[in-house]
Amino acid sequence: MGKVTGFMEFDRVEEGYTPVAERVGHYREFVIGLNTSQAKQQGARCMDCGTPFCNSGCPVNNVIPDFNDLVYRGDWKNAFAVLDSTNNFPEFTGRICPAPCEAACVLNINNDPVGIKSIEHAIIDRAWEEGWVVPRPAKRKTGKRVAVVGAGPAGLAAAQQLARAGHAVTVFEKNDRIGGLLRYGIPDFKLEKQHIDRRVAQMEAEGVTFRTGVLVGALPEDGPGSKVTSLARETVSAEQLQKDYDAVLLTGGAEQSRDLPVPGRDLTGVHFAMELLPQQNRANAGDKVKDAISAKGKHVIVIGGGDTGSDCVGTSNRHGAKSVTQFEVMPMPPEQENKPLVWPYWPIKLRTSSSHEEGAAREFAISTKEFKGEKGKLKSLTTVQVEFKDGKLTEVKGTEKDWPADLVLLAMGFTNPLASVLDAFGIEKDVRGNAKANTDGDNSYATSVDKVFAAGDMRRGQSLVVWAIREGRQAARAVDQFLMGASDLPR
Template structure:
């Protein structure tokens, strides 16, 4: 175990990011080049090895957090690396992108600062990579069964890797020209360099997983999904929740107003070397981002690096407090005031938080050429979000980015129809608790990740991919040894939600 008094004598100390001005001058990760091992070992020693590790309730993967903390505290990086991979296919991804609900569920959070779980996770994963421990794990035998996975985001990749290692012949079909889904084109390079994703895909190829890009199943002129189902023993649909929410206000059709994912994809394609400059750029423009979530924050960091004149982020929700609300007791993940690296960068450049809370868009104003030049907004009441009279104001806007979230899988295309998929009441592909598509028209078809859950976190996508793989393996063979950390209808721990434990 770790030092039993470590949490008393060692204060929380997060890994310091690179200086703001330095990282705004490039696209490298905010922690790139930092010396982390001594700091992380010391921070891991703060873990109390609780009798009931509530950090597990915050993590749908069931990560063995106290165990790899203990190994990291003793600098036994190989053991920590193995324990990390016992429950997580891609810890270098979650260590960078997950908002760490496990930390808010840490017992220390009751009256102190939690263990820096996320920093430890990323450091252990990166140290294993540096020492050459990321090696293929091909199956010892093959089953003779074939599985098609549609979508190469975190859920699809996790399901594919688990099923390949179980001995099935797995082919991943991706409609884009590169693999990774939102990990590739939705996450900016400064949050996760794509070399990490490329290394994992190469590991999966070496294990036997086959990848096909440019396969728009159900799309116009694309392969027929029903035909794919006919020649596969099982199909896993992991296409994500790509139906973007719109903002139906006057002026929406003006030039210069774009969906956030369109903007982020263009920026990522520049980093991939597909083009020298993005066709949708913030350079030299006043930028307004509509939406206060993580996607909006990603747009913010991207716009700052592209040389925007100014950036404002609108959030219709009221500004959260710094402490937990009474209705969000420990160990739930609370809605409190948080600062992302992009917000920190904006404050470092402009001296203030770029967010305007309790703000809603009334309409857009354009110039004679039909291009957006301004956005008129209003303050709104916190509960019913009604406009507050007399609070209208105008923001200059040469580029507007809509980061309003997603409303289930994309409606366009014939994937759902060709596979006989039904929609549930929230607009996601319907499924039972074991991830099997419901409706009686799609036997052998399973739904994993945001396509069935709705917009969620990367850690939930990986957990669902692992659990769906176990369901597929049981369907094909009658039993399974693969772990199933979540059921399809489980939800994150909330004050009113039920507590679910995985196989810890």
């Protein structure tokens, strides 16, 4: 694939960024994609490796060597056709996927992997520019009706596949706009929302109906995520959906934020990340946000070292924070993984995001013991260093430290989907509180309730956008097979 000796001749070329001083002044995307020559050169690096582990490393099983080769040969339209055959939304994954395919690249054993993500990004952006992305409505209608609950990446992928199979699909979304956490979780500087909007327009042309501001089930009690849920304008009962539709597919996100129940948690100034991030995206969209959280001029501490924490860092810097510090309870990982040991699997190594590069101190092996304040307002927090001992994290004596803090953002991940939807249908849950549904066999993605299916974070728990797309596609095939007795949709 590509040029036979390309991997020996050419180095990996990374996508560029606009300068920090410029990009922290706005919320627009700032990645500088590969030009045609750079993309061709990256495609040339793809090896004729015999067994392309990148394919299996990619959750949607993109046919990566083929589109790499086509880009190298300058056949961009067919490169798009190959990419589009496995991935409904490459413009999402080409921007925000961590690229497990690159970790699995054979060249990554002893060299820098092929820039697969950057090539994908270049292909889909060119496809939109050239007008190759067009609606593909079904030639024949089946007469079957399907309700998809949740308009995140899993729900959108499933809805598009089911509509193309000829079913009448209605997507129910509790928020006022389509996209789920793509819309209200991922900052605009990583994914501008125009990419979602044009896909929605494409899907509407394919026959998908979108109903926003509709909550399926009852409003949950106050708690993590309830502020988002309460924005719904109306509710629809589970019984009504089961009556009106031939199948129901639940594709909501894992929105139950992990809390930190330590003394002082109720002080003003301690917030979940998913309070800050949706507010900022709404403000960027022109909405008036009441009681908006601001990091301007504040000492900000982000608790949680993952992608959501990184998004909080980038957002806080754009607010004009006085300082930003990110805590991670786990030890600092190595800067370089032991490739012979971990390849082709996803390695644990130190990852520095573009948000970190914009300005943030990072602390590892640290745990928060207490929030402190005055007159109900947060002023500082107390931490202690931790270490692994006898298989568990233990505190290191004598390492307590006080940190100035005006704003703390809890970004420690998500535990499970909001229970109200699952409870409304009476669906059996797994031990983590997710919808219990297998992914193999004749009843794949089927829940314990007749004709109700579940996919994405609703079924597997917190995961990547690319996994949500995969599950949405697979669940669509399962629903199609349930309705029609057989399915031509790809898994």
